[in-house]
Amino acid sequence: MRRGVRGARSTEPPSREDLERFAAMRKLGCLACRMNGTRGYVRVVGTRLEVHHLLNGGVRIGHHAVICLCRFHHQGDKWPELDQGYAHVSKYYGPSLARESRAFYALYGNNDRLLTFQNELLRETTR
Helix, strand or coil: CCCCCCCCCCCCCCCHHHHHHHHHHHHHCCHHHHHHCCCCHHHHHCCCEEEEECEECCEECCCCCEEEEEHHHHHCCCCCCCCCCHHHHHHHHCCCCCCCHHHHHHHHCCHHHHHHHHHHHHHHHHC
């Protein structure tokens, strides 16, 4: 795949197993919300859950190195029922990866910690 072209990705399309893993992660909900103790909240308000590929040097590590985040924690979009802006909401629910990556990693941990936690949750649900 060509690099530097808008929309180009640094990974091949996901396999069927990858897609099944992504679906299982979405069932568990947002990793950051779970770490905050607000597990399940994003399902109630209907915020979209997204798969975030972890990066190394700005390049995706691969489909095995992904975590699930709600739209707020991933892109910093506002939650549907909250009229307050990002600054107000982030005081209560933590920083967004896209808007405040340093604060996000300081609060939730580095890529290794996030991936380990995501994998542990997946293992617990398959037992």
